[in-house]
Amino acid sequence: MKKVLVIDDDTFMCDLIVNHLKQNNFEAKGTYTGRNGIKLIEKNNFDIVLCDYRLPATDGFKILQELKSKKPLLPVIIMTAYAEVRMAVKLIKSGAYDYITKPVQPEELLRIINKALESTDERETSNSFREKFITGKSKAIQGVMQHVKVVAPTDLTVLIEGETGSGKEYVAKAIHYASKRSKKPFVAVDCGAIPKDLANSELFGHIKGAFTGAINNKVGYFEQAKGGTLFLDEVGNLSYENQVKLLRALQERFINKVGDNKVIKVDVRVITASNDDLLKLVETNEFREDLYHRLNGFKIHLPPLRERGEDMLEFASFFIEQANRAFEKSVEGIDEDAKKLMFKYNWHGNIRELQNVVNRAVLLSKSDVIQADVLPDEIRFNNLQTGGRQNNFSGHRDVKELKEATLITEKEVITNALIESNYNKSKAAKILNIDRKTLYNKINQYDIEI
Missing domain, CATH: 3.40.50.300 (P-loop containing nucleotide triphosphate hydrolases)
Incomplete structure (x- = not known):
């Protein structure tokens, strides 16, 4: 029986996931703090860790770094709100196996865990x-x-x-x-x-x-x-x-x-x-x-997915077939409104993000096609920049004062620079033409997640 550790400060969600895993033949244990999670990993031989990104006194990135320093081969799956998907991409670069978006769908969770636990002895041909x-x-x-x-x-x-x-x-x-x-x-x-x-x-x-x-x-x-x-x-x-x-x-x-x-x-x-x-x-x-x-x-x-627009639907169709088999569904395709939204989106996580979006949409679909209402909010209400470092104020129509608008703009420019530099603060400071100390102060001032 595979051993799973769940780290989530939401006690209700943590207990719910643990119980669900136990019902599906996993030996699961939950903890509500990252520090206690590290202690449990040091004392036990877990096969996989499921960790929430937002934790009190720390975050998923710091937990991941510490886990990888102690047990580099231990698969770690990060749970995150969809608005934090770019942060999830950063976590994957740092060694996370994958991420799953909240609210967590039980079937999708089992699929990702089972995929991560596939025996390395099963040689691909x-x-x-x-x-x-x-x-x-x-x-x-x-x-x-x-x-x-x-x-x-x-x-x-x-x-x-x-x-x-x-x-x-x-x-x-x-x-x-x-x-x-x-x-x-x-x-x-x-x-x-x-x-x-x-x-x-x-x-x-x-x-x-x-x-x-x-x-x-x-x-x-x-x-x-x-x-x-x-x-x-x-x-x-x-x-x-x-x-x-x-x-x-x-x-x-x-x-x-x-x-x-x-x-x-x-x-x-x-x-x-x-x-x-x-x-x-x-x-x-x-x-x-x-x-x-x-x-x-x-x-x-290798070009990013946003430069391969005509390929996106082919990938999406392939992922729909896989998700249908995994979730025992019969979704046949994507409706026109959903397609338009997907073509406008920037796909920061590329093909991996597309697969996660399709899996979630198939799971939530109540009809035979994926409709816009089952796409994540970040795609449906896409107020993000789609053309480099341009600002889009469609999400700030209630801003009246110039000072407030200036602060919003400054936060967005700093955030864009961090994304462009893959969250390398030295590179971001060079892009912004400021020193590192000023950048750190601004990050703290605007409470920018890094």
């Missing part, structure tokens, strides 16, 4: 991957797939750049399954979820006694991917020391386990991905230039 992989028909994605076709038969290292949720891992798998290594393992590693002090052990392995806590020998990801493909997602998050060791492994084709001088030859193809422009990180000395050139044997830029 080329055929099963093709059943789950759709590309779309837009000119932008067809160009990407042409590049996949060209580079797959080679052993070139590939760098995939694209926003979070845009499908970088699927493109990496498409390359793997079209290559000569397709019958060997495909090992995916989220570099953003590995604590810096454990990265060498995770990538290269360690021997018993190599450091405090190394009670057994460990096989690293490079060895796990022997003969196949190693996919390093968010490679820009690796520390300088880890970058040096990765460069050495790529150049010399051998590794050393932590605590062992024995040389181990490795035969893997490395594909990396980043939601940041690595070349800009090179220019700011945040990423090694020699490693960048080693990884950039062949670059593929």
Whole structure:
């Protein structure tokens, strides 16, 4: 029986979820504070954690960071209000498995938990991957797939750049399954979820006694991917020391386990991905230039969903079919009003966000088509900026005083800069042409969630 920890300060909701999980053959335990949640995780072997984003004295992001430092492989699902979806995307970049929007739908919750708990021993095959992989028909994605076709038969290292949720891992798998290594393992590693002090052990392995806590020998990801493909997602998050060791492994084709001088030859193809422009990180000395050139044997830029409008309905139809099977529903499509709203929306979380929206809409639909009333408020009442850093005052018609309007505008500009910089406060300060201290003061003044 799988063990689930639920962390939510809403005692009624926490108890409700725990009881629902128990009724569905899970061993579930709830706690109302993040601090107590951390203590429970230290003392117990949970298989998965379900954590609310807004908690007293802390938040889901801090809890996630602490959890990943203690148990980097423990899947964490964040519960969040839909208006916080961009924050949920940031959490996924930091290692969360997925997010679920409130109010939580029981069937959707079970689907996400079961998906996260799928056995890693169940090897994906080329055929099963093709059943789950759709590309779309837009000119932008067809160009990407042409590049996949060209580079797959080679052993070139590939760098995939694209926003979070845009499908970088699927493109990496498409390359793997079209290559000569397709019958060997495909090992995916989220570099953003590995604590810096454990990265060498995770990538290269360690021997018993190599450091405090190394009670057994460990096989690293490079060895796990022997003969196949190693996919390093968010490679820009690796520390300088880890970058040096990765460069050495790529150049010399051998590794050393932590605590062992024995040389181990490795035969893997490395594909990396980043939601940041690595070349800009090179220019700011945040990423090694020699490693960048080693990884950039062949670059593929994956466009965001908002630049692939014609593909959105194809993805939505595919997700509707999946949701119908999961929830035993019979939704046939999307009505015209709902389509118009979806085309106007910016899709900050890209394909992953679209899938979550479709799952929720199918679950809530009372008719055979998805209608506008089952779409989340952020899509139905879309007062967000859709063209860069422009302000939209349609949600502030009751503002009369100039001073109040100025404050609203300033808050929106700061929020936009944080989003544009992926919540990197140093970069946001540069965009706004202010110093970091002023930015921190403004964030506190306007109570901006970061």
